[in-house]
Amino acid sequence: MDWTFTLETFISLVAAIPLTLQLAATSILLGAFLALGLALLRLSGVRVLDWFARFYVFVFRGTPLLVQIFLIYYGLSQFPAVRHTILWPILREPYWCAVIALTLNTAAYASEIIRGGLLSVPHGQIEAARACGMPRFMVFRRIVLPLALRQALPGYGNEMISMVKATSLASIITLMEVTGVAAKIISETYRAIEVFIVAGVIYLTINFLLTRLVHVVEYMLSPHLRAPRLQTPVQGESK
Amino acid sequence: MNQPGFLDVISFGPGGWGAALLAGAWMTILIAISGFLIGSIIGTFGAWAKISGGRTIRGIADGYTTVLRGIPDLLVIYLFYFGGSAAVTAIGRFFGSEGFIGFPGFLAGALAVGITSGAQQTEVFRGAFKAVHRGEIEAAIACGMSRALRFRRIIAPLTLRHALPGMGNVWQVVLKESALVSITGVAELLRQAQVGAGSTGMPFNFYVVAGAIYLMISTISGALLQWSERYFSRGVRRN
């Protein structure tokens, strides 16, 4: 292996990490809200809303992300009318097109994960909350959602890793994130293996840290599953 | 001159891209099936390595699934497409063949898809094997079955049955992943759509149609998989 070349490649790729992270973080965050909305539509009991959410999930899970990206980026700009809407300043930017495609895509997958989490909340917990006199929304906010999130977290962790990997497709619409820079270096130097190794290590590191982070959150959210630690009450603390 | 309408460009008539898109869809199916089968072979070995391999073999299998789970599929395809020929040529030279050995895009694509799906199928098969009841294996031993017979008549069919839902999921992933092979210039569905979009200036039409064809393939294959799941579980009592 040629170490100077590897080091140079590493330096160029590291510079592209912020864009990769930004793409992933923005779309995971926006996607989570959309996913929660979709999951609630599925469970709303209103048939029209339920079918809408089902259809959405069907379409976005049944087609390749790359097709979705092309459709949003090149497809929408085909129509002059789109260029005159207030959305154009956003759709004009490849960055936002990538974020939109990634968000819509992850929402479809994540909504199923969240729905599973919501369904897993034991009925007794809800009944207990009702018995305490909590109104419906408070039951959702204080009981159902936290329990569902805890339950959905491992699955959601996997989805987040998929999203980090999926940001690589943004390179196809001219964004120079890690894979984009890697592809450029390969096409200039024709040294696929070294570049692959460096880029691979970067993605593995990001995903490893992400996995650890999810584990930490999981740990924090499950005090009820751990053996109780003996604690002496702190003076002055009131609950 | 008038722009042709939406249906004109995707029709089967002269100047229509219908036939080209269908040929692309066929190529997509071929890539997906080849990739899936390669992945199944790898998955079988991977699961075997993780279940009954020694420490080194298990370590290799763990490393393989961790790495492939953490890096973008696009990078893997770049590696195989650009790096594949170099590697095969080097191996060829080792065996005394002179000159260059080609590495077609189709093979690179199928191998790349196969290796990523192999990691997923390793986990699917491992989980399915674990789901086989100890008691069934013990019963087979008690009946005096030999190791090979036990594997062929008891373990393999039962594992396969438990693995079917997981394999169905992997298949859907593989189908969508095959779209990434378009970057190597293989004339699969998305590539044909790109060429058509570029040639007619109507990306929206082509990507919508491509998306619809992907949906159709995934729906039909999904229905087939569900039917086979039912068929192979017909002896199972449901509660």
Added chain:
Amino acid sequence: MKKKLLLAIIAAALSFTGTAANAKDWTHVKVGIEGAFPPWNMIDSGGKLSGFDVDLIQDLCTRAKVECELITGEWTSLIPSLNAGKFDLVMTLGINEKRKQVVDFTVPYASGVASFLTLKDGTVAALPMTGERLNLNDHAKADPVMAEIGKELKGKSVGVVGSTSQEQLIQSYFGNAVTVRTYKSSPERDFDLKAGRIDAGFDSGVYATSMLAKPGNEDLQMSGPLIKGAMLATEVALGTRKGEADLREKFDAAIKSAAEAGVIKTLSEKWSKLDLTPTFSGN
């Protein structure tokens, strides 16, 4: 077991395309071509290749007395694929120094120019010397013009196809002043130019002329001089792997004889309305 499997796969791969190129005896030549760069080469709805390159290579192969097989591939992958043995020749390869380090070139089979593309009433004002020829190697004349263009483009975005000499030119002349956006293919860049996502494009003059002639592209125009020289690969040749002298000489001769016979003139005028016949002096 694993080793056996690996060997089997290798053996299969070898037999799959095991045409280990024998340098002595060229009868079958695999030609790599993009298929998405009209009018040089393109794929029609029937999946058939057409264009100037396609017509010309058929003539050249007849002259070189070899059987040619055209294989399409993504532009950025053509040179790696050539070096990896997927093809023996690559078409539409502009000659420049950077590429000479990785491939050998035949004599040029066409001589073109490069030009800016902008949106009519777009964000870029008219560039100087529109429609006139400008050789960048003539520094006294060219440098002030390029400086003026640079001023005009400052802060704008220019779209080019990745791994082209046009990209190299924009990077080296205007890299600090403009945002360079690299695309996978020219049509994709044109989508973005028409949509106003980028302010200008830079591409081969032949591509630009033929693209502008097509319906739906009335909003676009060529702007500024028709440029050649410097690192621009306007002299278009066939690329071979380094050291494949036999094949190169065969096609050198074929190109020269085709140029003499007027085939290049006829074909280039048929496809691009321009006579692209190269001159071979000084090569």
